[in-house]
Amino acid sequence: MTQYSAPGVLAPVLSNTWDKPESWKLSTYRDNGGYQAIDKAWEMLKDDPAAITNYIKSSGLRGRGGAGFPTGLKWSFLPPADGGPRYLVVNADESEPGTCKDIPFLMANPHLLIEGMIICLMAIGGHHGFVYLRGEVVHVYRRLMAAVREAREAGYLGDHLGPNGDYSIDITVHAGAGAYICGEETALLDSLEGLRGQPRLKPPFPAAEGLYARPTVINNVESIASVPGIINNGIEWFTAMGADTKNSRGHGIFSISGHVKNPGQFEAPFGITMRELLEMAGGIREGHELKFYAIGGSSAPLFTPDHLDVPLGYEEVVGAGSMLATRAIQVFDETVSVVRVISRWADFYQHESCGKCTPCREGTFWMRQIMHRLEAGKGQEGDIELLYEIANNIFGRSFCALGDAASTPIKSGIDLFRSEFEAGYHTPAAELFPIEKSALFAAKSEVSVK
Numbered sequence: 001m002t003q004y005s006a007p008g009v010l011a012p013v014l015s016n017t018w019d020k021p022e023s024w025k026l027s028t029y030r031d032n033g034g035y036q037a038i039d040k041a042w043e044m045l046k047d048d049p050a051a052i053t054n055y056i057k058s059s060g061l062r063g064r065g066g067a068g069f070p071t072g073l074k075w076s077f078l079p080p081a082d083g084g085p086r087y088l089v090v091n092a093d094e095s096e097p098g099t100c101k102d103i104p105f106l107m108a109n110p111h112l113l114i115e116g117m118i119i120c121l122m123a124i125g126g127h128h129g130f131v132y133l134r135g136e137v138v139h140v141y142r143r144l145m146a147a148v149r150e151a152r153e154a155g156y157l158g159d160h161l162g163p164n165g166d167y168s169i170d171i172t173v174h175a176g177a178g179a180y181i182c183g184e185e186t187a188l189l190d191s192l193e194g195l196r197g198q199p200r201l202k203p204p205f206p207a208a209e210g211l212y213a214r215p216t217v218i219n220n221v222e223s224i225a226s227v228p229g230i231i232n233n234g235i236e237w238f239t240a241m242g243a244d245t246k247n248s249r250g251h252g253i254f255s256i257s258g259h260v261k262n263p264g265q266f267e268a269p270f271g272i273t274m275r276e277l278l279e280m281a282g283g284i285r286e287g288h289e290l291k292f293y294a295i296g297g298s299s300a301p302l303f304t305p306d307h308l309d310v311p312l313g314y315e316e317v318v319g320a321g322s323m324l325a326t327r328a329i330q331v332f333d334e335t336v337s338v339v340r341v342i343s344r345w346a347d348f349y350q351h352e353s354c355g356k357c358t359p360c361r362e363g364t365f366w367m368r369q370i371m372h373r374l375e376a377g378k379g380q381e382g383d384i385e386l387l388y389e390i391a392n393n394i395f396g397r398s399f400c401a402l403g404d405a406a407s408t409p410i411k412s413g414i415d416l417f418r419s420e421f422e423a424g425y426h427t428p429a430a431e432l433f434p435i436e437k438s439a440l441f442a443a444k445s446e447v448s449v450k
């Protein structure tokens, strides 16, 4: 990653050891300052059981799983201890098109997550943490289990922990069957409990009744992995990054994929712009120009070259009409059909809709059908209006945010590139934008319309 970095612009904290030999090993982690934050955290707890939670609160760390909810505040929502179990669940489901930060992080530096989990469990008075991972990423599953084993053998996990030797912490790595909806925190909990993964009605929120109906903190991988750095380096260090944004402090992994010369993970302070990130990613592939990009995965409104200088902070991106979400940036050049891209996303959302509520279950199916018609150049008069109406009926009326996520790119695509949708009444997208020109790999240019 550092190969393409401009000095001073990147902030490799989570990614600082990725290019070290065997970066995932306990020895490499320890050689680079790993597992030192735990002692500091024990020290903090001496006088005040809420000290770690308050420290994370003051750092301004916000959840990196999409919504940007303040992490310390979330921990503080747990009710007072009653002697029963309290859990930490780490969300490593990472399934949205374009998102690819947690998986490479876990491959490269699993001990940083484990250290963050230990500190979070100490902060909330918990003894058992879970990592919920997609079952398909077997290599990551194995790596995480090996890292947990190493940490246990080295005495970071297990019994007799802490200055008094009276604390116990263990971690379970759980592989799900692979469903986007299982990234939604309450569906994740159901899946972890062995049920079908479908969202729960809230309230009660997981802080009050989460895993096995006990108080539970659910955080994204990157949120928890950011904790040791804050404890080690201090609040001032953390808040200096992103200081130009309204309320987005620290560092984050920006995943850049698509038509750039050097796609990959770029860990940078919040407030960096897409123009800077694009430069570090080597720019758009030779002889082409930027047409549009997804700034926050496939669920956020699209951005165009007009947005290149928007500071990438949560509020700033919302102010410019989109959402920063998971910073999964997919870049598309002028060879790409917007209709085709959104049609693929419509396939995804229809496939991943869990079926619990009617607007999303039925609406994603209808939207997919219409998108396929438009993509094939067989759209019917009124299709665009119908598509927009269905999207509006899903948005805000679904049981969970997957419904909103499915409708957002469709509305955004129509708003920004209506003429391409209109062309879908008579001309196939593959004729206007031949796939061979945009594909980086061999591809099939047919789409089936039933």
Ligand SMILES: Cc1cc2nc3c(=O)[nH]c(=O)nc-3n(C[C@H](O)[C@H](O)[C@H](O)COP(=O)(O)O)c2cc1C
Pocket (backbone or CB within 6 Å): 062, 063, 064, 065, 066, 067, 068, 069, 071, 074, 091, 092, 093, 094, 095, 096, 180, 181, 182, 183, 184, 185, 186, 218, 219, 220, 221, 223, 224, 400, 401, 402
């Ligand atoms: C359909 C759907 C999928 C989601 N997938 C993920 C995911 O893969 N990873 C994640 O951390 N959060 C995901 N979320 C958000 C979680 O519900 C939750 O807000 C997050 O894990 C909280 O962690 P944070 O506060 O650290 O961001 C998803 C939400 C929805 C609605």
Ligand code: SF4
Pocket (backbone or CB within 6 Å): 181, 199, 352, 353, 354, 355, 356, 357, 358, 360, 361, 398, 399, 400, 401, 402, 403, 404
């Ligand atoms: S919005 Fe979709 S994914 Fe969410 S509960 Fe309803 S059907 Fe399931």
